[in-house]
Amino acid sequence: MKRNIILIGMPASGKSTLGYVLATRLSMAYLDTDDVLKEKLQLPLQDAIDECGIEYFLQKEEEAVLSIETSNTIIATGGSVVYSKKAMEHLKQTGLCVFLSVPYATIEERIDNLETRGVANMQGHSLQDLYKERTPLYLEYADLVFKETDETGDLTIDEHTNKLISLLKEL
Secondary structure (H helix, E strand, C coil): CCCEEEEECCCCCCHHHHHHHHHHHCCCEEEEHHHHHHHHHCCCHHHHHHHHCHHHHHHHHHHHHHCCCCCCEEEECCHHHHHCHHHHHHHHHHEEEEEEECCHHHHHHHCCCCCCCCCCCCCCCCHHHHHHHHHHHHHHHCCEEEECEECCEECCHHHHHHHHHHHHHHC
């Protein structure tokens, strides 16, 4: 059985974009857990949060992730998956967990509106609060931390992909 590569990180860290390109380059399948969750909910993610609440959303996210049985797949996760120990243990049993570490300023630039993006965030918490809360969880579950920037600034998607592939080959 070929192992999965599981991408975790903040919303707008590039999990879906990098995941898809990485899957193509490595001839692996691609799966976005947000797509699995949307199918389960039959609602856009933000609508589910607004109509049913964060606890319900997180419960359904955990159920969706626990339903995933795949191999040789790049799995892009929702940013809140790290709130579920069960979900993370399930994913980690199937492969290597890579934290896409992106500076807060970059995340802030990439997110236009936190309230409409489908992000599980407690009312009154800022994006910075969310970043501070989740970063230790990402680090806890990560087998590999992939920094998406270098000293010269942002990298292109091809440069990100090449850099990550190089790191994966070293393992």
